[in-house]
Amino acid sequence: MKKAPLAVLLLTLNPLPAFADGEYLLQRCRPAAEGLASSSAAQRTAGAYCFGLLQGIRELNAIYERKLGQQAFFCLGETTLSHSANARLVVDYLEARPEARLQNETLVAVRALRERYPCR
Numbered sequence: 310m311k312k313a314p315l316a317v318l319l320l321t322l323n324p325l326p327a328f329a330d331g332e333y334l335l336q337r338c339r340p341a342a343e344g345l346a347s348s349s350a351a352q353r354t355a356g357a358y359c360f361g362l363l364q365g366i367r368e369l370n371a372i373y374e375r376k377l378g379q380q381a382f383f384c385l386g387e388t389t390l391s392h393s394a395n396a397r398l399v400v401d402y403l404e405a406r407p408e409a410r411l412q413n414e415t416l417v418a419v420r421a422l423r424e425r426y427p428c429r
């Protein structure tokens with residue numbers, strides 16, 4: 310059995326974008342920033358995507374902060390940032406910079422956090 314045609318078929322059926330950009334992130338972080346308590350299942354799922362991505366970025370950067378100090382992507386230090394506040398920061402960043410919606414979602418999130426929490 311040839312595996313290549315099956316792989317091509319599976320790739321074409323993938324509902325996720327090949328390149329998740331700032332617009333994709335904005336659509337998922339808006340519900341998260343507004344609160345998920347009274348949201349639909351679709352909005353909660355979108356919010357969970359946003360929370361997960363941002364938490365991963367923050368956790369990795371916390372390792373960089375411990376190991377690299379001021380050379381980390383951004384410096385939260387002892388700052389406590391809730392998931393919804395983190396999502397709001399990204400939403401505000403993207404709404405103020407429509408051109409950033411065309412950039413990679415991870416890059417956009419890091420830039421938003423670095424702007425608000427620069428290393429000094």
